[in-house]
Amino acid sequence: xxxxxxHTLLLENFGxxxxxxxxxxxxxxxxxxxxxxxxEVATFVRDHEQLRLDHLNDLCGVDYxxxxxxxxxxxxxxxxxxxVYQLSSTSxxxxxxxxxxxxxxxxxxxxxLPTCPSVSSVWGIANWHERECYDLMGIQxxxxxxxxRILCPEDWQGHALRKDYEFPLEYHGxxxx
Amino acid sequence: MSMQIEDxxxxxxDVQTDExxxxxxxxxxxxxGVLRLLLRTDGEIVHECTPHIGYLHRCAExxxxxxxxxxxxxxxxxxDYLAAMNMNLGFALAVEKLVDMEVPEKALHLRxxxxxxxxxxxxxxxxxxxxxxxxxxxxxxYAFREREIILDLFEEACGARLTCSYLTPxxxxxxxxxxxxxxxxxxxxxxxxPGERYPFVEVIEMFLQWLEKRIREYHxxxxxxxxxxxxxxxxxxxxxxxxxxYGCTGPVLRGSGVDYDLRRDGESIYTGMYADYDFDVISAxxxxxxPEVRLGDNWCRFYVRMLEVVQAIGLVRQxxxxxxxxxxxxxxxxxxxxxxxxxxxxxxxxCPRGQMGFYIIGDGNAEPLRVRAKSSCFCNLSVTDILCEGxxxxxxxxxxxSLDIVMGEIDR
Numbered sequence: 001x002x003x004x005x006x007h008t009l010l011l012e013n014f015g016x017x018x019x020x021x022x023x024x025x026x027x028x029x030x031x032x033x034x035x036x037x038x039x040e041v042a043t044f045v046r047d048h049e050q051l052r053l054d055h056l057n058d059l060c061g062v063d064y065x066x067x068x069x070x071x072x073x074x075x076x077x078x079x080x081x082x083x084v085y086q087l088s089s090t091s092x093x094x095x096x097x098x099x100x101x102x103x104x105x106x107x108x109x110x111x112x113l114p115t116c117p118s119v120s121s122v123w124g125i126a127n128w129h130e131r132e133c134y135d136l137m138g139i140q141x142x143x144x145x146x147x148x149r150i151l152c153p154e155d156w157q158g159h160a161l162r163k164d165y166e167f168p169l170e171y172h173g174x175x176x177x
Numbered sequence: 178m179s180m181q182i183e184d185x186x187x188x189x190x191d192v193q194t195d196e197x198x199x200x201x202x203x204x205x206x207x208x209x210g211v212l213r214l215l216l217r218t219d220g221e222i223v224h225e226c227t228p229h230i231g232y233l234h235r236c237a238e239x240x241x242x243x244x245x246x247x248x249x250x251x252x253x254x255x256x257d258y259l260a261a262m263n264m265n266l267g268f269a270l271a272v273e274k275l276v277d278m279e280v281p282e283k284a285l286h287l288r289x290x291x292x293x294x295x296x297x298x299x300x301x302x303x304x305x306x307x308x309x310x311x312x313x314x315x316x317x318x319y320a321f322r323e324r325e326i327i328l329d330l331f332e333e334a335c336g337a338r339l340t341c342s343y344l345t346p347x348x349x350x351x352x353x354x355x356x357x358x359x360x361x362x363x364x365x366x367x368x369x370x371p372g373e374r375y376p377f378v379e380v381i382e383m384f385l386q387w388l389e390k391r392i393r394e395y396h397x398x399x400x401x402x403x404x405x406x407x408x409x410x411x412x413x414x415x416x417x418x419x420x421x422x423y424g425c426t427g428p429v430l431r432g433s434g435v436d437y438d439l440r441r442d443g444e445s446i447y448t449g450m451y452a453d454y455d456f457d458v459i460s461a462x463x464x465x466x467x468p469e470v471r472l473g474d475n476w477c478r479f480y481v482r483m484l485e486v487v488q489a490i491g492l493v494r495q496x497x498x499x500x501x502x503x504x505x506x507x508x509x510x511x512x513x514x515x516x517x518x519x520x521x522x523x524x525x526x527x528c529p530r531g532q533m534g535f536y537i538i539g540d541g542n543a544e545p546l547r548v549r550a551k552s553s554c555f556c557n558l559s560v561t562d563i564l565c566e567g568x569x570x571x572x573x574x575x576x577x578x579s580l581d582i583v584m585g586e587i588d589r
Contacts, residue, residue: 027274027522054421057525058534058551066540074541076519086523086534086551090421090437095444097523125424128559136236151231151588160236161547 001050003029006096009050014041020099030084030097035116038083038100039143042122045087045096053087053096056119059129060084061137065104065163079104081139083116102139118144136161196224199570203232207310207574210584214561214577218570226565226573228558233588241548245513246272246537247345249548254340256550257586259302260529262295262331264586265344267526268550271535272346274446275522276515283503284348285450290496291334291344293489294381297388298327299529300482300489303581307479308399310578311408316398322362323391326384329360333377348508353377353500363387378497385490392487400483401467409476410469413564413576417473423563424556427531428485429580431460432478439527447526454495459484475579482581485529514543530554530581550589554582 001009003023010019010031018041020032033041045053062082066075085098102114118141120127130141131150138159141147148154158165169176202213211232217225237256241249246268253268254261266288273280305320328338333354335343343349354377363380364371367387375383399405415425420433430437438458440451461477463470470476517539525534531553540546557580564576 027277027520056424057532058523058536058549060536060549060551062538062547064546071540071542076540084536086536090435093442123424124419124422125556125559128555129424132555136238151234153231160239165239 001092001094003031003096006045006051007031009048010041010044013044028097030099032099032101035100035102038085038098039117039119039122041098042085042119045098046122050092051096052089052092054123055088055090056085056123056125056129057088057095058084058086059119059126059133061133061139061161063104063137063161063163067163081114081137083133083139085119113138113140115140115142117142120144135159138162195219201573203229207578209306209578209582212558212577212582212584212587214573216565216570216573221569221571223565223568223570223573226562228561230555230558230584230587233584235589237589238548238550241545243544245515245543246517246545247511247513250345251340251342253550254342255585256552256589257299257528257530257533257554257583258339259583260295260299261339261341262291262343263299263526263528264533265342266292267524267528267533268535269344269346270446270526271522271524271537272511272517274444274524275517275520275537275539276346276511277518278347278509278511280348280509281503281505281507283352283500283505284507284509286496286500286503287349287353287507288344289450289454290353290381290493290500291331291349293492293496294327294330296489296529297486297493298324300486301327303482303529304395304399304479304486307578307581308405310574311405313398313402313405316395319391319395319398322366323388326360326363329362330377330381330384333357333360345508345511347511348506350508352507359383378501381493381497385493389487389490392483395483400480406467406469406476408572408575409474409479409579410467411471411474412568412572413475413579414471415473415560415564419560419563420473423560425531425560426553426556427527427529428478428481429531429557429560431458432481433473434461434477436460439525439532443527444524446524451492453499454492456488456492459488475575478579478581482529516541516543517545525551528553530583530586531557533586550586552586552589554580554584555587558582558587 018034018037023029045051064077065079066072081102083100087096106112106114135149197218199216203211213229215227216223237252253264257264301320301324305317308316332338335341356374357377415433417433417435420430462472519541521538523536525532533553534551536549537545538547
């Protein structure tokens with residue numbers, strides 16, 4: 001199935017409140033999904049007979065923020081976070097990209113991390129990918145069985161792939177800069 | 178401890194096994210780098226195996242946000258340092274897909290040739306190191322002897338042996354050399370006169386002919402060895418559903434019987450390279466497997482790699498005449514200040530260890546807004562917990578070794 005057919009199928013089953021507008025023209029087009037319903041949509045695309053997207057290739061977070069004032073003029077995006085799900089089907093050999101849009105901070109309060117439902121019950125590998133996403137991008141995954149950092153030490157401060165992350169000056173007596 | 182044991186023999190009858198936490202690694206020879214496994218054991222039996230990773234983490238993705246695309250190529254070398262060429266290729270293709278550029282035909286065949294040589298080198302290490310994990314030393318030495326010659330060839334092609342940075346967006350940094358001095362290692366083992374000069378592709382063919390005969394020996398030493406079969410067959414069985422759900426790829430996925438190889442099933446920019454090549458996707462079950470073998474066990478994963486070496490030899494042989502016949506340049510120019518379009522691409526390629534994915538988001542500058550390296554070993558390692566449940570402690574290296582992980586790629 002191509003992306004437009006999948007979009008129509010998702011619209012029929014979930015409606016406009018969950019599924020975003022028709023895919024834009026892009027090299028790899030994607031479908032936006034409302035954060036609250038991502039787990040239901042994930043289960044649907046995995047189990048639907050014509051989709052069978054059983055393989056989660058990648059799950060990662062993206063931070064849309066431009067701090068450089070020179071580049072900011074040309075920057076088209078409002079500051080926000082995205083969680084990107086790259087899916088493929090081992091039997092039907094097609095691909096799909098889903099996106100969940102999240103605010104950079106919950107309720108616009110700096111320091112309070114946004115939350116997205118976990119899909120680790122749908123694809124096993126999401127467990128580790130979501131831990132990495134939490135570790136580096138600072139997105140919390142609700143319902144995750146083991147919500148801890150994975151690459152950085154557990155007492156690490158901040159989330160390194162955020163654009164406004166500041167490298168610590170000191171960590172347990174090790175000088176940072 | 179008030180109880181007094183008078184007869185020392187009583188202790189032997191009264192051995193109580195208790196749950197115990199055992200740390201394996203991060204400095205353990207059979208963890209293939211700095212992997213720490215936290216094992217919850219009851220006597221000899223492992224009940225839980227939790228991998229702790231991140232010892233090599235240097236946030237290469239953050240570094241990539243501050244570099245132009247070709248400048249990040251050396252960082253991909255250092256992820257999977259045993260298959261640097263394949264990593265270069267994956268990222269170069271992703272960049273080409275983003276900027277929508279055509280690569281000259283000569284570069285395509287050069288890339289197949291180099292990437293498949295890289296696959297042979299990587300699988301040789303996988304094979305040798307796996308033997309080492311299971312306590313046999315000689316296959317390791319043989320594997321490294323053979324790999325050395327491939328590294329010599331890489332050195333002649335691009336100047337570097339391990340961190341090659343050879344395949345870049347647009348093609349390759351240099352064309353293959355026309356004529357080289359035969360590598361000393363090859364001259365010594367295959368009976369050529371050291372210092373004599375031959376055409377580069379002829380040296381490759383001389384090496385392949387010599388390597389081909391050695392494969393039989395590896396099968397005698399490992400694949401068909403009774404001890405090796407006892408240590409691998411029926412252990413660490415990964416069923417296909419779990420393999421797919423946990424995102425396992427490459428030999429781990431195909432060893433579980435899922436017929437999926439990106440060189441055939443991937444995106445057109447990648448499969449196009451292999452369009453004129455004749456090869457089969459190798460996946461379990463195998464008809465010639467010993468009777469103890471079960472689908473998806475350690476032996477199957479190992480055997481997939483062995484057969485892929487033979488297959489890669491065939492692909493290199495097919496690439497040589499195609500490369501020689503192709504005319505024109507080995508690269509299309511790609512400048513450092515090339516602006517990346519406001520678009521995003523995700524591309525996975527079939528690296529020796531599995532499907533390595535690169536996700537690049539451009540925002541109109543030369544530096545991408547985000548680069549993401551999805552590691553194949555990261556996903557393959559995530560099944561260790563499942564595979565190691567209930568196995569004896571001595572089989573943990575056997576299971577982890579069969580996944581053939583490289584920590585540089587997992588931690589990035």
